[in-house]
Amino acid sequence: MDIPNLALPARRPPGATIPSNEVPGTPIAHLTHQWLDVYERGKGIFPPIAIVASLANGYLAWTLRDIPVPATTGQSWTSFYVTAIVVTLGMVPWTLTAMKNTNNRLRAHATRDDAAVAEGTEGMVMSAAEKVRRAKEDDEVPGLLWKWAELNFCRSLFPLAGAAIGFCGVAWMR
Structure with a gap:
């Protein structure tokens, strides 16, 4: 979400679409420093959130291990919540490989x-x-920033999918 704002050209009407090939209004060196700040803040915030969510799913996997599951799920609660953990933490290998x-x-x-x-x-x-x-x-930086934004969006889908799996489990328990 930050890259479109960081890469804004010098003057652009509010709400206008910004093509990814347009030159940012900020000097490239400053732009990459801003990206590095966004990256470091995200690195400090989001992995701990994913770990806490995974611990919560781990607790559910352990607590619900002996409770029967609805026939529609086709798996145990343990495997259900372990899947949520694996999907959530999938952001780590994605970051270390694709990004x-x-x-x-x-x-x-x-x-x-x-x-x-x-x-x-x-x-x-x-x-x-x-x-x-x-x-x-310097010429490569705007393209790299937009590529990073796309890759980071994909990365954000891992915890979202893990949360969706966890919420489905809660819904099926009713």
Whole structure:
């Protein structure tokens, strides 16, 4: 949800559709720093939420292990809630595989000047080849951000599907 706002062009009427190929109004270096902040906050918030949800499903799997299930489910309550746990935690392998390259490239861009800033050499003169390389990297960032947004949307579906499975279990218990 953050990427469309971060990637806004300099001027756009409210509610207008933003094509993914439009140049953001924010400098690319700042844009990747904003992405890194969003990424780090999400990394600190959402995995613990998924773990708590999985613990709740684990509790239900254990507590309901001896209770008969409706014939329509075709499985035990334990397998039902373990499935919810596996689906919810599926966001971890998705992040480590499908999102790894995009995350690494965006992180590398966001932090590429950190060492120079720390050393006080950020104003050093760059060669023409270095300027071309950096311009190419900058040109890739908007596309990487939109790709990350799509991958992150898919990632968000894992806990949602796990919650849906858990809610179905509750509904079938009635």
